[in-house]
Amino acid sequence: MSSTARRRKLPEDRLDALFHALSDRTRRALVTRLVQGPAMITELAKPFAMSLPAVSRHIRVLEDSGLVAREVDGRVHRCSLNAAPLESIQDWLRHYRHFWQHNLEALARHVEKP
Amino acid sequence: MITLVVRRKISAAPERLFDAWTRPEELQKWWGPRGVICVAAQVDLRVGGLYRIANQFPDGKVIWITGEFEIIERPSRLAYTWKLESQAGPVERVMVTFKGSGTNTEVVVRHERIAEVLVRERHEQGWRARLSGLAAYAETGL
Numbered sequence: 486m487s488s489t490a491r492r493r494k495l496p497e498d499r500l501d502a503l504f505h506a507l508s509d510r511t512r513r514a515l516v517t518r519l520v521q522g523p524a525m526i527t528e529l530a531k532p533f534a535m536s537l538p539a540v541s542r543h544i545r546v547l548e549d550s551g552l553v554a555r556e557v558d559g560r561v562h563r564c565s566l567n568a569a570p571l572e573s574i575q576d577w578l579r580h581y582r583h584f585w586q587h588n589l590e591a592l593a594r595h596v597e598k599p
Numbered sequence: 600m601i602t603l604v605v606r607r608k609i610s611a612a613p614e615r616l617f618d619a620w621t622r623p624e625e626l627q628k629w630w631g632p633r634g635v636i637c638v639a640a641q642v643d644l645r646v647g648g649l650y651r652i653a654n655q656f657p658d659g660k661v662i663w664i665t666g667e668f669e670i671i672e673r674p675s676r677l678a679y680t681w682k683l684e685s686q687a688g689p690v691e692r693v694m695v696t697f698k699g700s701g702t703n704t705e706v707v708v709r710h711e712r713i714a715e716v717l718v719r720e721r722h723e724q725g726w727r728a729r730l731s732g733l734a735a736y737a738e739t740g741l
Contacts, residue, residue: 551600557719558604567600 499551500577503570506550511535512543516552516566523565601713603722606705607730611737613697613704617674619737620695626652629736632728646671650679670694681710689714706730 506512515529530540544564547553551570556563609616619625623640630637631654638661639653651665663684669692670678678694692711697704708726713719 548601554600554602556602556604557723558606 499570500573502550503552503574506547506552507574509543509546511540512547515540515543515547519553519564519566523563526562526564529564600711601716601719603708603710603713603719603726605708605710605723605726605730607727607734608703608705609730609734609737610702611704611734612702613674613699615737616697616704616706616733617677619733620677621671621673625736629732630654630729631732632725644668644671651684666690666693706733 507516511533514532518524518529518532526541526544527537529544530537533540544553544555548555548564552567553564554567556565619629621642621644623642626640626642627637630640630652634657636655637652638655639651641649641651643649646668648668649665650668651663653661653663655661664681665684666680666682668677668679670676674697676694676696678692681691681693682688689712691713694709694711696707696709698707699705708730710722710726713722
């Protein structure tokens with residue numbers, strides 16, 4: 486059995502939350518930063534020309550999607566990336582790609598007919 | 600998922616604190632924020648064993664917290680699951696470490712798998728109060 490089949494398929498509302506989280510370029514940039522390692526929220530906010538509350542709201546959306554985990558220690562809030570949901574997106578894309586490739590092959594056969 | 604970390608330095612030996620945390624008769628003496636009394640505690644202290652702690656609130660209502668032990672390493676580390684017995688709710692997890700030498704211990708509680716900010720805030724208040732109660736109990740030897 487492939488590792489894809491073993492992985493549990495995400496329910497639709499979780500996929501909704503995931504794609505919503507990634508639908509915003511600031512949130513995508515935050516995910517890219519967290520790939521490099523965990524960071525405090527104040528640190529994450531630095532590159533962006535927006536208020537700390539605005540960045541916090543973006544991080545909340547990422548948390549709600551399961552992509553980001555938060556550790557609260559006193560006043561220090563540290564975020565880290567949870568990669569598992571990204572694998573679920575890859576599964577979804579892979580299924581779509583097989584469909585697309587199958588159609589591409591059918592198209593190729595059709596146009597190459599003498 | 601949110602992980603909450605709460606720390607407290609207590610003037611007592613790690614062994615003393617570990618035992619206070621795991622013995623039912625001692626738990627009842629310090630557990631609970633102000634106004635909440637621990638009226639009963641059951642502890643099956645082994646990996647896979649269960650615990651049940653009864654919290655009685657000022658209005659008389661009793662809520663049971665229960666869970667299963669995952670790690671038991673006296674005196675430095677304890678880990679167990681945590682959920683409200685009455686609800687088919689989420690299962691959280693608590694890891695407590697007792698780091699110290701002599702009679703100076705830093706108690707660090709990591710409360711993991713918290714689903715919401717409001718729950719995290721509630722747990723934070725609860726743990727600060729409990730650790731305060733533990734300090735008072737262990738430091739004065741009552």
